[in-house]
Each structure stands twice: as structure tokens, then as C-alpha cells.
Amino acid sequence: MIPFGSWACFTDGDAMFTTPDFGHQLEDIVRLYGDEYKLFTAKTNRVGTKYQCVEGVWDIDCMSTHRNIGKMLQLNKRLELNDITNAPPMSGVLMLLEKNTWNKSNKFKEAGLLGIDNSIHYSIRNTGNRVGLMEGVYIQHFYRNGSINDTSHLR
Secondary structure, eight states: OOOTTOEEEEEOTTEEESSTTHHHHHHHHHHHHTTTEEEEEEEESSOSOGGGBOTTOTTOOOHHHHHHHHHHHHHHHTTOEEEOTTSSOOOTTEEEEEHHHHHHSOTTOSSOTTTHHHHHHHHHHHTTOEEEEEEEEEEEEOGGGGOTTOOGGGO
């Protein structure tokens, strides 16, 4: 529904931004890096992809702790980007991409519920585009209620 050339941000339903002005930060990153990178993701507390995780906070559920982490990352690394194009596939807890890139990718097809993020990462990489990790954008992820063994969300 968005116009060509526009960008969209998808987040998991069990994730939330931790800074009030994240939208301006995302706009700044797209303006700065959007010609070179076509898919972005963020730092978080709980995902299987270790390079996206802030160490030591997996078991912390206190929202104020996560807000403080987000605030510090935003303050210290606001526009920093790490090229993860050729890294293991990202976790799609946050995916920021351009509609034109989306149309050239596999979209949310051929992957099943748990493989969407891998499919998008590989698809965009395989079209010759770059994937970036926004080091200064942090979202709290309530992933499996903090338990690796909890699969209640899959029923």
C-alpha cells in the first residue's frame, strides 16, 4: 500500500522500541545509508543471532533497563552501521526495507513462520544489495518469554 521508493519497518509482535524518537533515527539512517543498503535490522536483547544481541540482558525483563540501554545506544551509536551482508542471516525482529527492494526479494514466501528473516536476508543479499545492522537502534524483544524452551507462541 505504500508508494514505490518508500521504506517500511516491520517488527515482531512481541517487540517494542525503547526510545521515543526512533522514527526520526530510522529516517536519518535511511537518508544516510539507503542508497547503499537495502535492508536494516537492529540490536536487541533476545534473538538467536548473537551479533544482534546486547550481552548480559537476555534474562532481564525490566522495561526501564531496556529503555536505558536504548537511550545509551542511541546516544553513543545513533547512526553507526555494521555491514552484515555476508554474516549469518539476521533475526527479523526488526526489518527496515524499501518497497522496491521488497518487490525484488522473496518477500515473505518460501520460508515458513520461522524462516522468513533468513529468506529475506539471503534474497536481498543475492540481488546484490547490502544488509546493515543499526548499532544505535535497540528494541526490547519479549522472545519466548525469556525461556529458550518456551514454544507456546508457535501453537
